Amino acid sequence: MTRHLPMAAGKELALVSKRRYAAVAITRNGIGLALKLGAMLGETEVFCYAKYSGGLEMRAGEISLFEGPVKDLLPRLFRDYEGVILFFSLGAAVRLIAPLLQDKRTDPAVIVIDERGEHVISMLSGHLGGANRLTLQIAGLLGSHPVITTASDVQGTFAVDLLGREYGWHADSFTGMKSVSAALVNGEAVAFVQESGEPGWLPPEAVLPEHVRVFASRDELRSSGFRFSAAIVVSDRLPDQDEPEEAVLAECAVVYRPRSLVLGLGCNRGTTAEELEAVVLHTLAELRLSLYSVRNVATAGIKGDEAGLLALCAKYGWELALYSPDQLNTVTLDNPSEVVFRATGAYGVCEPAALLSSGAQVLLQRKHKSGNVTIAVARVVYAG
Numbered sequence: 001m002t003r004h005l006p007m008a009a010g011k012e013l014a015l016v017s018k019r020r021y022a023a024v025a026i027t028r029n030g031i032g033l034a035l036k037l038g039a040m041l042g043e044t045e046v047f048c049y050a051k052y053s054g055g056l057e058m059r060a061g062e063i064s065l066f067e068g069p070v071k072d073l074l075p076r077l078f079r080d081y082e083g084v085i086l087f088f089s090l091g092a093a094v095r096l097i098a099p100l101l102q103d104k105r106t107d108p109a110v111i112v113i114d115e116r117g118e119h120v121i122s123m124l125s126g127h128l129g130g131a132n133r134l135t136l137q138i139a140g141l142l143g144s145h146p147v148i149t150t151a152s153d154v155q156g157t158f159a160v161d162l163l164g165r166e167y168g169w170h171a172d173s174f175t176g177m178k179s180v181s182a183a184l185v186n187g188e189a190v191a192f193v194q195e196s197g198e199p200g201w202l203p204p205e206a207v208l209p210e211h212v213r214v215f216a217s218r219d220e221l222r223s224s225g226f227r228f229s230a231a232i233v234v235s236d237r238l239p240d241q242d243e244p245e246e247a248v249l250a251e252c253a254v255v256y257r258p259r260s261l262v263l264g265l266g267c268n269r270g271t272t273a274e275e276l277e278a279v280v281l282h283t284l285a286e287l288r289l290s291l292y293s294v295r296n297v298a299t300a301g302i303k304g305d306e307a308g309l310l311a312l313c314a315k316y317g318w319e320l321a322l323y324s325p326d327q328l329n330t331v332t333l334d335n336p337s338e339v340v341f342r343a344t345g346a347y348g349v350c351e352p353a354a355l356l357s358s359g360a361q362v363l364l365q366r367k368h369k370s371g372n373v374t375i376a377v378a379r380v381v382y383a384g
Contacts, residue, residue, distance in 0.1 A: 020044070021134075022077040023085040026070055028052045030087035030115040033142070035063070037085070037113075040141045044085075047073060071096050083109040083134050090121060097124065104161075105174065109134050113144070121147040158206045160184060160232065163256055167198045169234070170292040172255040176230075180254045183230035187211050191228040193221050195235035196293070197258025198382050218249065228252075236260045236293030236379070257292035261364075262321075264298050264354025264376035265309065266340075271372040273311035279373040280312070287365055287377065295380060296321055298353035300328060300344050321357045328352040335367075354378040 020043035025034035031048045038046040050065040066073050077084050078100045086093045093112045101107055101124075109131035110124035120142065122135040132148050139146035160181040163169060171177070184190055190212045194201075202208060215221040218233070222245055231253035239246040263280060284291055296319040303309055304322050313320045325345030329352075336347035346352070351367050354360075358378035365377035 020081065021083040021085060022047060022081040023087065024070060024073065024077065025049065025087035025115075026052070027088070027115050028054070030113075033113065033115065033117045034085075034087050037138065037142060038063075041138065047077070075100060078108060081108055083111065083130065085111045085113065085134075085138070086123075087113050087115055089114070090123065093123060104129070111135055111138060113138070113142075117142050117144050119147050120144045122149070157184065157209050158201075158203055160254060163232065164197065164201050164234070164258060167201070168259045169197065169201075170257040170259075172257060172290075172292070176252070176254050179252070180230040180232060184209070184212070188229040189213070189227060191215060191221055191226060191231040193218055193231060193233045193235070195233075195237060196260040196379060197234045197236075197256070201234070218246070221249075230254075232256070234258055236290050238288040238290055240288070257290045259293060259295035260380045261289060261293045262296055262298055262354050262358040262360075262378045262380060263294055263318075264350035264352075264357075264367075264378065265303075266299060266349035266353075266374040267303070267306065267309065268372040269306070271306070271308045273308040273315070275371060276308050276312045276373055277315070279370045279375055282370070283365060283368065283375050283377065289364070289377070291316075294318060296357060298323065298350075298357035300325070300346060300349045300353065302344060303349075321353070323353050323356055327356060331355050350374045350376040 021041065022045055023034040023038055024047045025031040026049040031052060034046045034048065038044045045064060047064045047066055049070070050067050053065055074084070074096055078097070090112050093110070097110060104125060107125050107129060109129035111131060111134055112121040112123045113119070120135050120139040122131040125131045135146045135148055138144070161171075161174070161177050180190070187209070188211065192212055192214045194214065195217050208214070213226055213228075215224065218235075229252065231249055233249070233253050233255045235255070236257060239250060265276065267276060281291065294316065297309070297313055298321040299309065301322040301324050304320070309320065312318075328346035328349065331348070331352035333348045333351060338347075340349060341347050348367070351363060354363060354376045355378055359381040360378040363376050363378050365375065367374055367376050
């Protein structure tokens with residue numbers, strides 16, 4: 001289907017469908033390549049300059065024709081698509097997108113391809129926007145040469161700003177990201193401290209540089225005597241502000257929060273989301289654990305329709321794991337409750353639910369009752 005996009009001065013385009021990638025071509029050769037790529041790369045809409053489109057309306061595929069300057073088209077594509085693929089010169093691309101740049105965390109991936117398809121260039125948002133990955137994918141489809149210039153990729157190491165992305169790790173702040181990345185690619189001593197989270201964080205194609213030393217805890221780092229210029233900390237534990245060493249580490253570190261905590265929750269029928277949230281926040285603060293590290297909530301199956309619990313999970317994007325009485329009763333409890341058994345058919349809810357969901361054998365926080373809520377906390381056990 002071919003759509004015509006009129007481009008009246010001062011008016012934005014109204015895009016009918018929203019796909020993942022937008023490929024833009026303004027020459028006959030470029031249009032031919034864009035159509036070829038659009039047929040191979042899923043979720044791609046091809047935007048062709050109408051003047052050189054020839055008989056494109058008779059061709060299959062999702063095609064949009066535009067009449068006016070490409071600079072009038074790009075602002076909407078920049079906002080609505082994850083990746084923008086430009087089939088024209090790098091210099092022209094630089095001038096056209098320069099006014100559109102906002103932030104590396106929000107700008108889309110931008111790929112530039114010459115009109116002969118010889119080179120596929122990762123131009124913008126190589127890491128966070130996924131331009132490097134998309135460049136390799138497109139180059140493979142077109143049989144082209146990928147051009148990637150980010151230092152970590154060239155050196156074959158890992159990118160600090162992409163650590164644990166596939167696992168949902170959350171960076172406390174991007175403030176120190178640039179300085180830590182600079183230390184990594186310039187061969188300065190870097191301490192990698194992982195206290196929790198998935199162990200397989202190093203990309204398959206990457207190698208751990210010799211100047212990066214891995215530690216299992218901040219205590220291990222302190223006792224090692226290792227002198228480092230920068231640090232990466234992966235932990236669900238909040239720092240102790242009374243410890244001078246913690247302050248020193250915080251000044252030169254990027255901190256990632258893995259999704260490594262499970263909250264076992266039980267509550268009386270009708271307990272509000274506000275009460276549940278207050279207990280969760282207080283408990284995590286007491287344990288000095290990060291809210292960003294909560295992976296999910298676990299409870300008894302009969303609580304699957306508890307409005308307050310569902311609202312709490314929805315607010316924070318937490319999954320709710322539900323267990324039957326038979327499942328909960330497979331966990332041996334130190335203090336089984338006859339009262340809970342009469343109400344639920346299980347001798348406990350929050351403790352066994354947290355242990356079953358996390359795979360742990362011990363709890364970080366045993367059952368604690370506060371008002372209408374009981375809570376237990378466990379740390380996820382990862383294989384390997």
